Amino acid sequence: MSTQLTVNGQGHSLDVEADTPLLWVLRDELGLTGTKFGCGVASCGACTVDIDGTATRSCVMPVGALQGKHIRTIEAEPDRITAALQAAWIQLQVPQCGYCQSGMIMAAAALLRSTPKPSDADIDAGISNLCRCGTYQRIRAGIHAAAAQVGGSAA
The missing domain is CATH 1.10.150.120 ([2Fe-2S]-binding domain)
Structure with missing residues (x-):
């Protein structure tokens, strides 16, 4: 399945399943390893990214829910x-x-x-x-x- 994501201001077209957690797309598909895996159940916060201005635990956020959203990781140009x-x-x-x-x-x-x-x-x-x-x-x-x-x- 083709998924379109905007990460750190750049558009990406990725061939991943809609239920793939954003964390693994960031790390494995885009090479953005600043976002860390901690617990995998959204408890620890090591995987926190910004999605449209909201701090979000990426380990449980399916990429299929992110069409049209703007994702910022720690690698983004700092504001x-x-x-x-x-x-x-x-x-x-x-x-x-x-x-x-x-x-x-x-x-x-x-x-x-x-x-x-x-x-x-x-x-x-x-x-x-x-x-x-x-x-x-x-x-x-x-x-x-x-x-x-x-x-x-x-x-």
Whole structure:
């Protein structure tokens, strides 16, 4: 089956089954390996991408449901918010192992788009991604730093 996807601003015509999870299309068909496999059941968030402005777990999202949608991965040219998050991550040394961080940044970017000045409670409620290293305090600090850089403020 031919599937048309727009990923990071580029159109792709792919011969994949409609029920193939987006994660595997990104990694195996398009070579975009920044999106990680974690759990396969949408619990951990390592596979988070942006679909039309919404943080979405790609491991359970069938490509057949994505016709006409715009998909952004961590490999996309950073916008103002994503660039601020990436800079904060580096400055504050947010990750330890880093495995979850591409999905964490994608989820944090979606949060900052909807809530430019998040409180700690907003971050805790809006970011359900798991970090096995437990760097949640640094993740929260990174989100606050990025919010301040793009015009929000830390709570």
